[in-house]
Amino acid sequence: MDKVKIISNEEIANNVRSFKVEKPKGYRFVPGQAVKIFIEKKEFRDDGHPFTLTSLNSDNFLEFFIKQYPESDGFTKTLHLFNPGDSILIDELFGSIIYKGTGLFLAAGSGITPFISIFRDLINRGGVSDNGLLFSNKTFEDIILYNEIKKMFSHNDRLVFTLSQEERTGFAYGRINRWMLRRYMQSGDKLYICGPKSFVKNLSLIAYEFGKSENDVIFER
Template identity: 35%
Template sequence: MNTLKITHIEKITPDVLQIRTSKPSDLEFKPGQATELFINQEGWKDEGRPFTFTSLPENDHLEFVIKTYPDHNGVTEKLLDLKAGDELLQTDVFGNIYFREEGTFIAGGAGLTPLIAILRNRNKYGDKNENNKLIFANKTKEDIILKDELEQMLGSNFINILSREKTEEHEHGQIDQTFLKKHIFNLQQKFYICGPDPMIESVVKDLKELGVDDENIIMEE
């Protein structure tokens, strides 16, 4: 188990924390993969939760973007009390969501986190002709995580849909077949899907009905 010292912690949306920590010299992971973190304080050292690395493997620090649930009285609420200098404990690396080839990334809320590192990696190392698209579902505009960075990386290939707020610039509603048909023109590409279970089930069902093969649908196992 590695000990990570927090170097930076801040809220980047009303309920999402960005935490940067020290990085163990022997740690290896693929962009999109996750680890289990524990708070290194009495009463919390056995309360592990999975969180995705949003930093890139070559960075000299680790970064995690974490949605907090203050009403759950659990680990993410406790994270809100932490500050620079506090410590986390980190264990094994795991995760099936990592880059295979270009495609469409579909995320709901905090399900964006595995996709952040993949898209950062592709922005840095991908072929200039690589054409990745991100469809991001949230409740309101202020819930959109890392909006400016994603717009800068993806331009018009960054598509937002909001379920609880109508705006001029974003679509409104849920990701359904009509929405997917409007934004997806190649059914032979890879589809990377991450979000709440009901959303994943619905999107996978819709993609399959549209003709996407199982082997082209990538999600957490």
């Protein structure tokens, strides 16, 4: 386990804060991977929570985007109050959401985090090319990195932001559903899915119905 100091803690979307922390010497990861974060507070001893790295190996810090759920007094509420100079502990890397080829990425809320790291890495290598992204949020204010994502996909028309609790010009309305998948999925696409459990379950079942094999559907198992 590595103990690292927080460099910055800034709000980036509704209830979402970006934490930049020190990078241990020689630290490397595969974009999309996550770690368990532990904090030295009595009530959370031995209670590590998983979060995805959103930075790149070329950055000299590690970054996490951490969403807090106001209805819960849990780990993220406490972590959001941590200041630069405070320390957190990061455990071993893990995760099955890594890039395996061109596909359609389906994200809900903070489920975008593994895809951020993957897209940033693809941009560094030349661009997001033919990959697509359907990104669902409740409202515009909930969208993590709206401007950066728009820019990443500026040469690609397979980008849809959909809002389930706000009607807004230029945005789809409602959740990601089978019709959206049918419209935006291309033959040969991998399907990358990340979000709440029910989101992953529903959309993976639709992907299998559409003839995708287990190898083509990538989510945290």
